[in-house]
Amino acid sequence: MTSGEVPGERFLLLVYRVPSTTSRARVAVWRELKRMGALYVQQAVCVLPDRPGVRERLDKIRARIGELEGESMRFVLDDIDEHERGTLVASFKENSAKEYAEIVEECETRFFKEIEFERFRGNYTFEEAEEIRQDLEKLRRWLRKVEERDWMGAPGRAEATAKVAECEQLLEAFEADVYEREGGSGQG
Incomplete structure (x- = not known):
């Protein structure tokens, strides 16, 4: 899957309803859609780029909504006003940029x-x-997941990748010191 907006790209719109008897079901659906990188335009209405693999994952979520006795409809949006398209693209970029910044912060502060x-x-x-x-x-897993749902090539990817690489270097140096101090025996 390539990052960066595809000219004339189509989007998928999902409108769903999950029974309100328990928030657990609603939260599970919301969490799975957010994990995919869905952009919520309002409650229970979200947009995803029409990219390879997205429809299949969305169909699984729709099946899950059905199992929860809910309903869903998926629409293909291929004739979008340029202003609205720009708003969608900017929102997708903003979401991914925030996630990259969180990874950088996690590296530096934790x-x-x-x-x-x-x-x-x-x-x-x-x-x-x-x-x-x-x-x-x-x-590393977090970074891979963010990269997978960075549909529009958000800023911050290079910095997050560099910070994770820096974490690896710091750990390798720490491990070398552990090896030296433990004499290579592997015992504490």
Whole structure:
């Protein structure tokens, strides 16, 4: 899937209703659509670019809505006023840019500080290095997910990628110190 707006791109509009007997069902549908990168234009009405794989994922969500005794309708929007198209594109970019900024913030305020704190404490253990490696894997997965739903090529991608790479370098240096201090034995 390529990032960046495709000239004349079509969009999918989903209008749905999930019974209001429990908020759990509504939240589950909302969460899945947000995970896909849907842009909400109002409650229970969202837009997605008509890209490969999107319709199939949307059909699965629509099936889930049906299982929850809800209803949904999907429309293809291919004749959109240029102003409205620009508004959609700008909104998609803004959403992705915010997510990239959150990744950068997570790297700077949590990941970097965690390694700094463990160095300060002298906690050079294999277990701590493994725990931090798991945090790095979470950051990588998060970045991949944001990149997948960055439909319009939002700003911030390069900075987020660089920060995650910086996290990896910091962790590798920490792991090297752990190895040196533990003598390569793998025991704490």
